[in-house]
Amino acid sequence: MAKSSPSKREELRKRRGARLATPTDLGAEASRDIAGGLNAVLADVFALYLKTKNFHWHMSGPHFRDYHLLLDEQADQLYAMTDPIAERVRKVGATTLRSIGHIARVARVRDNDADFVDALDMLAELRDDNQQLTARLREVHGVCDEHQDIASASLIENWIDESERRVWFLFEASRRGSSPAA
Template sequence: MTTPGDNAKTALVEELNGLLADHLALFVKTKNFHWHVAGPRFRDLHLLFDEHAIEIRDQIDIIGERVRKLDANTITSIGSVAGKTQVKDQDDADLSAEAMIAELRDDNAAMVKRLKAMKPLAEQANDNATDGLIDDWTDMAEQRVWFLSQTLK
């Protein structure tokens, strides 16, 4: 018999796997931009993109392990990442620095939106640990949005 708590946990796990896919996709995109940025602000942007990539990378394992602690399976392949992420691919290695910054800002802003929508799911599942982690991840994503937004001014 399925209980409302089971449904809430299932919904939360589904979103955590989407968040995991977003982090994996955003890590790759951020590293792509780190490697391909060019122009007069190369050094500053190269370092900023790398700092952001490292922060995103460090969250990947925590998200995956959170899913496993909920006794569920994580995404398992590049195909499953592609199927669950909201981050759009970017294969253009010749984007302007400003286009890279704007795209990363928008991707991180979408992640903030996804995270905020996850809060009620964690509450409905009575998952205080995930609820607290969502607050931390939201703060980190909001900071990335802030840095990227300020860089565009």
Template structure:
């Protein structure tokens, strides 16, 4: 395993860490601010999904550390690495929230698949295997959110 493959993997893992942290906060934001007839169902769904997302944060960070590198260290470092767009509007419609979370989770699935390739190239079997579970979780969130919009 060359240094470049390990560096690429660590960079990808830190990107996943940033995406998970940003998506967690966005999902909790929507959990706190959802309104309308769908309030109860979406309030509970968003909380479930946020909990699942946050559950991966420490595992991802520890994979970075086990690869001998540093993790993200601040809100600024998360903001610099994430692909999840901020959403500061607390008055979005419920279906707008669902659409954004569906799209953000779909983007996360693509990132997970890209990092899985990097893990394979770096010979990191542990990360490779964990990513399968994280991908399944994100795909399920996309499915649930897409079904709401159908």
């Protein structure tokens, strides 16, 4: 068996130890800023997904079926965001969340571990969380605009629209009936 030349051994060692820095023309500062914003949003989306599923699983009351199905649909939509967000972070040259602990350290969505939450309180809490997510998406969109990351901004625009729709549906579903104006 022939020995590898020092240059080949060095090349193999470099490749094995290479960082996960996908090449990008955005630059190091843009990569850092955009990935930081997207990773924070990703942590929030995972936390909001789990909170939505929690409320979906623990829903009760006279509108159980409607609310149960609404929250399941919204949870699916949130979960569908996770892979494109993480892949976008990789495309801009950074790494993304690695564990539940990492999500817990970064997420800004507050847990609700209560044994019982009234159905309308669940909807109101998720409405507020989705409104906050919308605001955070707008912030990251601004960072993307600053660094001319059109692809991330385009994805974020769709997620803002989806978040606004979730807010709207949660708002309307939680409205109490009112009598018509005289």
